[in-house]
Structure formats: structure tokens, C-alpha cells
Amino acid sequence: MxxxxxxxxxxxxxxxxxxxxxxxxxxxxxxxxxxxxxxxxxxxxxxxxxxxxxxxxxxxxxxxxxxxxxxxxxxxxxxxxxxxxxxxxxxxxxxxxxxxxxxxxxxxxxxxxxxxxxxxxxxxxxxxxxxxxxxxxxxxxxxxxxxxxxxxxxxxxxxxxxxxxxxxxxxxxxxxxxxxxxxxxxxxxxxxxxxxxxxxxxxxxxxxxxxxxxxFKPFVVSDLNSSDVDRDKMRVRCPDCGRYMKKIGRWQFVNGAFRARMRCPRCNGEFMGQVRFKKYFDHVAINKSAHPAPPKEKAAEETVKAE
Ligand SMILES: [Zn+2]
Incomplete structure (x- = not known):
């Protein structure tokens, strides 16, 4: 019923x-x-x-x-x-x-x-x-x-x-x-x-x-000082051992992401840590990766080019 x-x-x-x-x-x-x-x-x-x-x-x-x-x-x-x-x-x-x-x-x-x-x-x-x-x-x-x-x-x-x-x-x-x-x-x-x-x-x-x-059109955040960038979330793990790496270079904005030279405190490997912030209407998506670091001189050249 x-x-x-x-x-x-x-x-x-x-x-x-x-x-x-x-x-x-x-x-x-x-x-x-x-x-x-x-x-x-x-x-x-x-x-x-x-x-x-x-x-x-x-x-x-x-x-x-x-x-x-x-x-x-x-x-x-x-x-x-x-x-x-x-x-x-x-x-x-x-x-x-x-x-x-x-x-x-x-x-x-x-x-x-x-x-x-x-x-x-x-x-x-x-x-x-x-x-x-x-x-x-x-x-x-x-x-x-x-x-x-x-x-x-x-x-x-x-x-x-x-x-x-x-x-x-x-x-x-x-x-x-x-x-x-x-x-x-x-x-x-x-x-x-x-x-x-x-x-x-x-x-x-x-x-x-x-x-x-x-x-709202989602966009990639390019200003490191933007309030959409959470500095605490910019730590990148070592791709070899998974430990957080230490940043040893300056942040640069390259190809839609912030990149900096980093070193692993455990295995001592050097990588380019990459962090990308994408702003959506009500949240910011963070994407991280690490890539083999170029040799030092080459990295310095890149810096000059970016400037
Ligand atoms: Zn490591």
C-alpha cells in the first residue's frame, strides 16, 4: 500500500x-x-x-x-x-x-x-x-x-x-x-x-x-607571488628514492610550470623539480614532476635565455 x-x-x-x-x-x-x-x-x-x-x-x-x-x-x-x-x-x-x-x-x-x-x-x-x-x-x-x-x-x-x-x-x-x-x-x-x-x-x-x-576560464598561474601559489606545496620528491628534495636553484617559469634545480639529500641526485598550478573556479590543481637536470653550464645558459 x-x-x-x-x-x-x-x-x-x-x-x-x-x-x-x-x-x-x-x-x-x-x-x-x-x-x-x-x-x-x-x-x-x-x-x-x-x-x-x-x-x-x-x-x-x-x-x-x-x-x-x-x-x-x-x-x-x-x-x-x-x-x-x-x-x-x-x-x-x-x-x-x-x-x-x-x-x-x-x-x-x-x-x-x-x-x-x-x-x-x-x-x-x-x-x-x-x-x-x-x-x-x-x-x-x-x-x-x-x-x-x-x-x-x-x-x-x-x-x-x-x-x-x-x-x-x-x-x-x-x-x-x-x-x-x-x-x-x-x-x-x-x-x-x-x-x-x-x-x-x-x-x-x-x-x-x-x-x-x-x-570562468581555467588558467595556468605564472606569477610566483600570486595568492594561488601555495609555497608549502612546492616541494618535489626525488624520482629515485621518493624523498623530498632540497631546492638549490631559483624558481623559473618555463613551459607553463615553475622549475627549479633540486638535489636529493639521500641519493644526492640532481633534478629539475617542476610544479604547475592551474586555477579553476573554486580550486587550484597542482601537478608535480621531476626530470633529469641538465649539466650545470647548460642550465646557466638556459637561465640567460629566459631572462
Ligand atoms: Zn633520492
């Missing part, structure tokens, strides 16, 4: 879940006031699915460029979107407003790789001075999910390659058009669906640091 109640509650919750599979087409255009190129969104396409992945709605619109009158040849060739299509579109502001109304609240948004989300944030910031995506609640990178389900590691798999692996005819959809790609992506979600499988990929975008974290 209790179990039945629990089950039905769970089922109801799953069925009330709405998925929005979104795809965008963008054209690179020069933005004068920013002094850089922007991947300006020219088409929105999306399909809405219920908790059983049945289609319950579609969205498509063209966006009139604010930056250019003419689309790039490559974009036109890839998408078959003409300058006339683009010029017949609505403003980006209006497209975002309509899409937000159509998508509704508390949805799970899915895109094939997170580049569309990054482009969207860039467009919202540049063209509307908005810092967040108004229709984004929970989000998952569908490419990551499908790739895991297919057991593909390493390079990111393209939508067409994933479709082929799953026996979906990519050409049946209007390929490289927003709605076609969204419909194809939705079909890949159906083919790979497993209860709870998407859960590890879901990100709550309503948490305060979601956008800061998303936009």
Missing part, C-alpha cells in the same frame, strides 16, 4: 517534468561597440517533450541581425538560411521574450554540447545587458549524456555521428537548422533514455555562482 503510493507519486513527478531541447544557429559578425566578433544568434529552434519524452510543442524563429545586413557565406552554405530569412526575423529581444513564454517554468533544458548556452549568455550580455538566461532552470549537456550512454570517450562526438551510431537518419531532419537539429537531438534522447540516467548531468542554473562558474 505504502509502496504503491510512493510509486505513483514518483511516476506523477516524472510525468510532470518538461524537457526543452534547444538548438541555435549563429553567424559571426563584428560588434563595433565591443570591438570584437560576436557569434550572433540568427535562429532559435526547439522541441518540448513531456516526462515520457513525447513531443508537446515546437518553436522556431529567425532573428534579425543587429550587427550586419549580410550573413557569412559559410553560415549560409551550412544552414541554407538566406539574408532575406534573417531580415524577415524578429529582434533578439523579442525572440528571447517569445521563447521564454513558450518554454515555461521549471523545465529541463537540453542542448547538444554547451556551446549554445555560452553563445546565448554572450548574446544576452552584449545585446541586452542581461547576465543570465531567463528561461534556464535545470540544464543538461545532451552531448555528454549521449556520449556516456554510447560509451564514447575522448573527443566530442558530433550530432550526426551520434545519430548514425544510434540508427537515426540525420538527413531526415533539416540538418544544421535549429529545429531540425533539436528534433534529432530529442530523438537521440529517446533512443538512449534510461530512468534516472540523466540525473548526474543535471545542473541547477539558479544557484548564485552558476554563471560565474560557467564563464
Amino acid at each position: 505504502f509502496l504503491d503510493l510512493f510509486k505513483s507519486k514518483k511516476r506523477r513527478r516524472a510525468e510532470s517534468q518538461t524537457f526543452v531541447v534547444l538548438d541555435l544557429e549563429w553567424n559571426s559578425a563584428y560588434c563595433k561597440w565591443e570591438g570584437r566578433f560576436l557569434n550572433e544568434i540568427i535562429e532559435f529552434g526547439a522541441v518540448k517533450l513531456d516526462g515520457n519524452l513525447r513531443e508537446i510543442g515546437r518553436f522556431q524563429c529567425f532573428v534579425r541581425s543587429q550587427l550586419t545586413n549580410r550573413l557569412r557565406g559559410r553560415f549560409k552554405g551550412l544552414t541554407n538560411i538566406s539574408n532575406e530569412d534573417m531580415r524577415s526575423g524578429i529582434s533578439f529581444q523579442e525572440a528571447v521574450r517569445r521563447f521564454t513564454d513558450w518554454a515555461g517554468e521549471d523545465t529541463v533544458t537540453l542542448t547538444w554540447s554547451n556551446t549554445d548556452i555560452h553563445t546565448l549568455v554572450d548574446n544576452l550580455q552584449t545585446l541586452m545587458s542581461r547576465k543570465s538566461i531567463p528561461f534556464l532552470y535545470r540544464y543538461a549537456d545532451l552531448q555528454k549524456y549521449v556520449q556516456q550512454r554510447l560509451g564514447v570517450t575522448g573527443n566530442q562526438i558530433s550530432l550526426s555521428a551520434a545519430a548514425e551510431r544510434l540508427g537515426v537518419d540525420f538527413k531526415e531532419y533539416a540538418a544544421h537548422r535549429a529545429l531540425g537539429d533539436a528534433l534529432c537531438s530529442a530523438e537521440l534522447l529517446r533512443r538512449t533514455w534510461v530512468e534516472g540516467g540523466l540525473d548526474p548531468f543535471l545542473v541547477d542554473t539558479t544557484v548564485p555562482d552558476y554563471y560565474a562558474r560557467m564563464l
Whole structure:
């Protein structure tokens, strides 16, 4: 009895879940006031699915460029979107407003790789001075999910390659058009669906640091005096005996890492100890290694070159 109640509650919750599979087409255009190129969104396409992945709605619109009158040849060739299509579109502001109304609240948004989300944030910031995506609640990178389900590691798999692996005819959809790609992506979600499988990929975008974290670009720390450099963690072990070595030379920043000549107090071997600090949004990753030290004169030459 209790179990039945629990089950039905769970089922109801799953069925009330709405998925929005979104795809965008963008054209690179020069933005004068920013002094850089922007991947300006020219088409929105999306399909809405219920908790059983049945289609319950579609969205498509063209966006009139604010930056250019003419689309790039490559974009036109890839998408078959003409300058006339683009010029017949609505403003980006209006497209975002309509899409937000159509998508509704508390949805799970899915895109094939997170580049569309990054482009969207860039467009919202540049063209509307908005810092967040108004229709984004929970989000998952569908490419990551499908790739895991297919057991593909390493390079990111393209939508067409994933479709082929799953026996979906990519050409049946209007390929490289927003709605076609969204419909194809939705079909890949159906083919790979497993209860709870998407859960590890879901990100709550309503948490305060979601956008800061998303936009943060990890970098290698090159300043030895940076607060990201923990001097206590710069000790390097001897590759021969595992003892901590004594630093006998000055730290130099070479090829993305701090390097210094070191000597092992036990076996007396000399090595170039190497420590690399990589700064991520909320942590610093440290990578250490030791390599055979070049002869002294050669090391001195290197120092001169570095200066
Ligand atoms: Zn040693």
C-alpha cells in the first residue's frame, strides 16, 4: 500500500517534468561597440517533450541581425538560411521574450554540447545587458549524456555521428537548422533514455555562482607571488628514492610550470623539480614532476635565455 503510493507519486513527478531541447544557429559578425566578433544568434529552434519524452510543442524563429545586413557565406552554405530569412526575423529581444513564454517554468533544458548556452549568455550580455538566461532552470549537456550512454570517450562526438551510431537518419531532419537539429537531438534522447540516467548531468542554473562558474576560464598561474601559489606545496620528491628534495636553484617559469634545480639529500641526485598550478573556479590543481637536470653550464645558459 505504502509502496504503491510512493510509486505513483514518483511516476506523477516524472510525468510532470518538461524537457526543452534547444538548438541555435549563429553567424559571426563584428560588434563595433565591443570591438570584437560576436557569434550572433540568427535562429532559435526547439522541441518540448513531456516526462515520457513525447513531443508537446515546437518553436522556431529567425532573428534579425543587429550587427550586419549580410550573413557569412559559410553560415549560409551550412544552414541554407538566406539574408532575406534573417531580415524577415524578429529582434533578439523579442525572440528571447517569445521563447521564454513558450518554454515555461521549471523545465529541463537540453542542448547538444554547451556551446549554445555560452553563445546565448554572450548574446544576452552584449545585446541586452542581461547576465543570465531567463528561461534556464535545470540544464543538461545532451552531448555528454549521449556520449556516456554510447560509451564514447575522448573527443566530442558530433550530432550526426551520434545519430548514425544510434540508427537515426540525420538527413531526415533539416540538418544544421535549429529545429531540425533539436528534433534529432530529442530523438537521440529517446533512443538512449534510461530512468534516472540523466540525473548526474543535471545542473541547477539558479544557484548564485552558476554563471560565474560557467564563464570562468581555467588558467595556468605564472606569477610566483600570486595568492594561488601555495609555497608549502612546492616541494618535489626525488624520482629515485621518493624523498623530498632540497631546492638549490631559483624558481623559473618555463613551459607553463615553475622549475627549479633540486638535489636529493639521500641519493644526492640532481633534478629539475617542476610544479604547475592551474586555477579553476573554486580550486587550484597542482601537478608535480621531476626530470633529469641538465649539466650545470647548460642550465646557466638556459637561465640567460629566459631572462
Ligand atoms: Zn633520492
